[in-house]
Amino acid sequence: MAAYRYVIADVFTDTPLTGNQLAVFTDGRGLDDATMQALALEIGFSETTFVLPPEQGGTARMRIFNPRHEMPFAGHPTLGTAFVLGAPLQLGVIALETGVGIVPVTLERDESGRIVFGRMTQPVPRVEPVEAPEVVLAAVGAERSLLPIELYDNGARHIVVTLEAAELGGLRPDGETIATFGITGVNCVAGAGSSWRSRMFWEHGEDPATGSAAGPIACHLARHGLVGWGEEIVITQGVEMGRPSALHARAEGGEGLIDAVEVGGNAVVVARGEFRV
Structure with missing residues (x-):
């Protein structure tokens, strides 16, 4: 039995228990599709993300699941995952590989180094x-x-x-x-x-x-x-x-x-x- 760590973030807010909830599994290696889907259903948030090694030159690959199916792209999972990864990686830009290509998220920090804002360049609709x-x-x-x-x-x-x-x-x-x-x-x-x-x-x-x-x-x-x-x-x-x-x-x-x-x-x-x- 393997252990998989996750982080819960509230996204598009700086106040806990507001905004949109997101669960981020920071290392999804070893999880198959069915287990990722089952974990998303177990948690029950609108989306859950799983971080994997990059394949297209990005910082990381991200898979997004809602409780019913996988999604090629979603906004608050992309921003929230960038916040979660940005703290330990200490990068100014987190480039996330999604089902619609690489989505870069530029992170802004205060004088202490804490991330205070993120801006994602979204696919043109x-x-x-x-x-x-x-x-x-x-x-x-x-x-x-x-x-x-x-x-x-x-x-x-x-x-x-x-x-x-x-x-x-x-x-x-x-x-x-x-x-x-x-x-x-x-x-x-x-x-x-x-x-x-x-x-x-x-x-x-x-x-x-x-x-x-x-x-x-x-x-x-x-x-x-x-x-x-x-x-x-x-x-x-x-x-x-x-x-x-x-x-x-x-x-x-x-x-x-x-x-x-x-x-x-x-x-x-x-x-x-x-x-x-």
Whole structure:
């Protein structure tokens, strides 16, 4: 029976017991696919990561599992894993090999050397129209979107719906209908200028901090003229769940084309443990 150590971090927050929970197995060597999936189910967080030796020139390879299946890319697991690895490795950039390629995370430190912020360069998303926007609105309990409803795919799939701020608290998502959209999150956003709020729904509930959606949200707002290209926005999420989070995002581009996407935030380690399997 082998022992596998893990770290639990709360991501997109600097306050323990808020943000989005993540378990990071810092050395996944010796674990097969089935055991990784079983551990992700046992822990029960939205995602769990397993760190492995690099294969493509990155700092490390990372595999991401939710309780049901492996994911090619996700935002808070990428940022959280970089925070966990960055402390012992003492590197300024952690380049994580994911299912959609290498995602670099630049880490910022204070005078004591403690990591205080991380910025990941995300894959540029593909944009697709949503064929039945009225079905999406009905699925979250909204009447209309201020901007066109579109789907963004950066390795994770996210629909973006833009609402008035007063509508966010009253949304009543229908998980059965959302499940018919496939492995897709529905992100309802509201705000102005650099300050935005978001709620993300998927078939099994709500997410407190969705890093893979923050980049597409910045892209969506820039493409439709509500923020400037290159302007950093702060997205508050998880408030209704009692796990507030803050995600910083910006998109570079112009004339409807996306050139680069960056998402940043903080993370805090809250627990360490060991599984014997």
